Amino acid sequence: MDQLSGFTLWLSKTPWSIALHESLYAYTWIETAHVIGITLFVGTIAMVDLRLLGWAWRTVPISQMTARILPWTVAGFILMFATGVLLFYAIPIRTWHSIWFRTKLVLLLIAAVNIWFYHRRVQRNRAVWDDAPRPPLLARACAAVSLVVWLAVIVAGRMIAYNWFDCDKPQSGFVYAVAGCSTYPPDEF
Amino acid sequence: MLNLYAQFAAVEASDLGTAIKASSWLFPAIEAVHLLALALLGGSLLLLDLRLLGAGLTLQPTSVVERETRSWLIFALAAMIVSGVLIGCSEALKLYDKPAFWVKMAALLAAAIFTFAVKLPLARRDVSGLKAKSLAVLSLGLWLTVALAGRWIGFS
Numbered sequence: 001m002d003q004l005s006g007f008t009l010w011l012s013k014t015p016w017s018i019a020l021h022e023s024l025y026a027y028t029w030i031e032t033a034h035v036i037g038i039t040l041f042v043g044t045i046a047m048v049d050l051r052l053l054g055w056a057w058r059t060v061p062i063s064q065m066t067a068r069i070l071p072w073t074v075a076g077f078i079l080m081f082a083t084g085v086l087l088f089y090a091i092p093i094r095t096w097h098s099i100w101f102r103t104k105l106v107l108l109l110i111a112a113v114n115i116w117f118y119h120r121r122v123q124r125n126r127a128v129w130d131d132a133p134r135p136p137l138l139a140r141a142c143a144a145v146s147l148v149v150w151l152a153v154i155v156a157g158r159m160i161a162y163n164w165f166d167c168d169k170p171q172s173g174f175v176y177a178v179a180g181c182s183t184y185p186p187d188e189f
Numbered sequence: 190m191l192n193l194y195a196q197f198a199a200v201e202a203s204d205l206g207t208a209i210k211a212s213s214w215l216f217p218a219i220e221a222v223h224l225l226a227l228a229l230l231g232g233s234l235l236l237l238d239l240r241l242l243g244a245g246l247t248l249q250p251t252s253v254v255e256r257e258t259r260s261w262l263i264f265a266l267a268a269m270i271v272s273g274v275l276i277g278c279s280e281a282l283k284l285y286d287k288p289a290f291w292v293k294m295a296a297l298l299a300a301a302i303f304t305f306a307v308k309l310p311l312a313r314r315d316v317s318g319l320k321a322k323s324l325a326v327l328s329l330g331l332w333l334t335v336a337l338a339g340r341w342i343g344f345s
Binding site: 028031032035036038039040042043044046047050056057059060064065068069072150151154155158159162164 | 213217220221224225227228229230231232233234235236239245246247248249253257261336337340344
């Protein structure tokens with residue numbers, strides 16, 4: 001963790017990071033593109049999840065939803081991820097030491113495992129329930145996890161902007177540990 | 190004549206406005222709801238607009254896509270408006286002075302009227318071709334204007 005903290009210090013001193021941080025319009029536009037990416041990504045993945053839950057699109061085969069909608073989800077993810085990296089790059093030290101950012105990383109990991117599990121295991125016998133208005137429990141469970149986790153990602157991401165738990169203010173032992181405040185501000189390495 | 194400025198001042202001075210302003214977490218929480226609803230609104234608008242453009246769920250009739258997205262669209266829009274009004278209550282006078290806010294409200298009104306009075310009824314009748322494509326382009330343009338003007342409120 002110390003090394004990563006040092007890395008964020010190095011990042012924050014690169015000319016492009018400083019330029020982004022101090023820019024009048026670039027940061028705002030990247031943030032706007034990030035929100036548009038979220039809308040495209042979460043909006044489309046939510047529709048697929050609602051289908052898997054049996055709450056919408058009950059007459060549409062699941063294979064059709066995934067084949068026709070997930071490419072747009074991937075496009076949204078690429079936009080969201082690319083702009084997200086830039087937003088981190090503009091404010092590396094504070095973001096790395098944000099409990100909200102760290103929560104978001106854990107949530108992203110859970111989402112990734114869930115996607116992997118669905119595609120590798122749950123989806124294997126999809127042919128049997130492709131047309132089912134209400135898919136099997138395991139498929140519905142994966143969809144519920146996906147929906148809840150992505151919505152939580154949005155909330156955690158939005159909270160990064162607020163400074164309640166920043167390391168430069170007195171914090172509880174829990175926040176101090178989770179945010180890695182012992183390496184804040186990072187030393188030269 | 191209705192004094193709009195006084196109305197905005199009254200809203201900001203109301204119990205609701207002062208409560209949201211006084212709390213450190215209410216505003217961010219409402220903002221988060223606004224964002225969650227945005228994702229759902231975006232998804233339900235996009236699936237129909239894509240279908241009208243000849244992309245996405247093209248194996249389904251446009252009317253089916255309209256039927257399946259309608260209730261989610263209404264639910265998401267309602268959540269956006271409720272959370273948006275709550276956000277607005279806490280900073281009504283600041284909004285009154287911002288052109289971006291009025292642009293957003295005008296665009297929102299236009300987008301909502303266009304969606305419910307023109308786009309959805311025509312989608313229910315399975316419009317196709319250039320007519321369908323123009324509906325989608327207009328819809329995406331109007332709603333994107335609402336979103337960008339909204340973003341501009343925070344920045345201006």
